[in-house]
Amino acid sequence: MKTAVIYDDIYLKHDLPTHPENSLRLKYFLKSLPEFDFPVLKPEAVSYELLKVIHSENYIEEAKLSCKEYAPGFFDPDTYYNEYTYDAAIFAAGAVEKGVELLLKGDYEAVFCAVRPPGHHAERDRAMGFCIFNNVAVGAVKALLSGLERVFIVDFDAHHGNGTQHTFYTNPQVFYFSTHQYPFYPGTGSEKENNDHILNVPMAEGSGDLEYRKAYGEIYREAIRRFKPEIILVSAGYDLHRDDPLTGLEVTDEGIRFIIEQLLLSSKELSVPILFTLEGGYNLYALERCGRITFELLQSL
Numbered sequence: 093m094k095t096a097v098i099y100d101d102i103y104l105k106h107d108l109p110t111h112p113e114n115s116l117r118l119k120y121f122l123k124s125l126p127e128f129d130f131p132v133l134k135p136e137a138v139s140y141e142l143l144k145v146i147h148s149e150n151y152i153e154e155a156k157l158s159c160k161e162y163a164p165g166f167f168d169p170d171t172y173y174n175e176y177t178y179d180a181a182i183f184a185a186g187a188v189e190k191g192v193e194l195l196l197k198g199d200y201e202a203v204f205c206a207v208r209p210p211g212h213h214a215e216r217d218r219a220m221g222f223c224i225f226n227n228v229a230v231g232a233v234k235a236l237l238s239g240l241e242r243v244f245i246v247d248f249d250a251h252h253g254n255g256t257q258h259t260f261y262t263n264p265q266v267f268y269f270s271t272h273q274y275p276f277y278p279g280t281g282s283e284k285e286n287n288d289h290i291l292n293v294p295m296a297e298g299s300g301d302l303e304y305r306k307a308y309g310e311i312y313r314e315a316i317r318r319f320k321p322e323i324i325l326v327s328a329g330y331d332l333h334r335d336d337p338l339t340g341l342e343v344t345d346e347g348i349r350f351i352i353e354q355l356l357l358s359s360k361e362l363s364v365p366i367l368f369t370l371e372g373g374y375n376l377y378a379l380e381r382c383g384r385i386t387f388e389l390l391q392s393l
């Protein structure tokens with residue numbers, strides 16, 4: 093697929109080496125990138141008007157002030173900030189905004205936003221779970237404001253994307269499909285929360301390739317065929333890998349390959365563009381392998 097990667101060094105400056113969500117994650121994820129010939133594009137800061145649709149102005153200003161005046165510190169017990177965090181966060185959201193723009197122009201068939209901090213836990217009024225602004229939600233709103241009517245978000249991170257689900261809970265133009273360990277952090281994501289455009293597929297601790305084959309080979313494929321989206325946005329969190337230190341799932345390299353392949357095949361089948369944005373993943377060696385698997389499939393399909 094004709095693919096671009098969006099990346100900026102600012103993502104490495106939001107950092108706390110003793111924290112699992114540190115800059116080495118992104119370095120390892122991108123280690124294999126030079127083996128591929130994708131253009132690497134620079135993001136711009138997210139437009140304030142767009143960010144304001146998803147987050148309250150109070151929260152955006154408070155996040156900025158904390159980073160610029162009071163860094164370092166913590167927004168919640170999990171979510172640190174330093175003097176660069178606000179900039180990294182607005183360029184992470186901006187990468188997804190730019191990625192959607194490029195896809196809608198038809199310049200590329202696929203875009204991978206290699207960003208930090210991640211986004212899917214960020215709520216309207218607060219940072220949460222290592223996330224400051226909801227990057228994938230920015231992409232969905234950008235697509236809707238550009239005139240699309242049906243956006244499909246797939247979230248394969250091991251944690252449920254509470255922020256994404258809440259953002260679009262009453263908006264039937266956005267379908268949210270999530271597989272995640274459950275019960276687990278952040279506590280949301282049960283089947284009881286499903287409606288006609290929210291489809292949570294909770295996974296018991298210990299679930300692995302077999303369960304994910306059913307989820308992505310059957311449940312996901314059927315849901316996306318029925319919804320007929322005009323774009324697919326992926327919250328790509330690689331902490332579902334069996335080697336991840338923070339989670340309890342058993343998905344192997346081959347399981348990850350199967351999931352990414354299903355996502356790309358559905359994009360081809362429906363002839364719609366696909367954008368990935370990096371969420372979690374905390375084992376550096378697994379991240380390196382997952383990066384290579386993802387780039388290989390983007391190059392070969």
Ligand SMILES: [Zn+2]
Pocket residue numbers: 249250251329331371372373
């Ligand atoms: Zn996660």
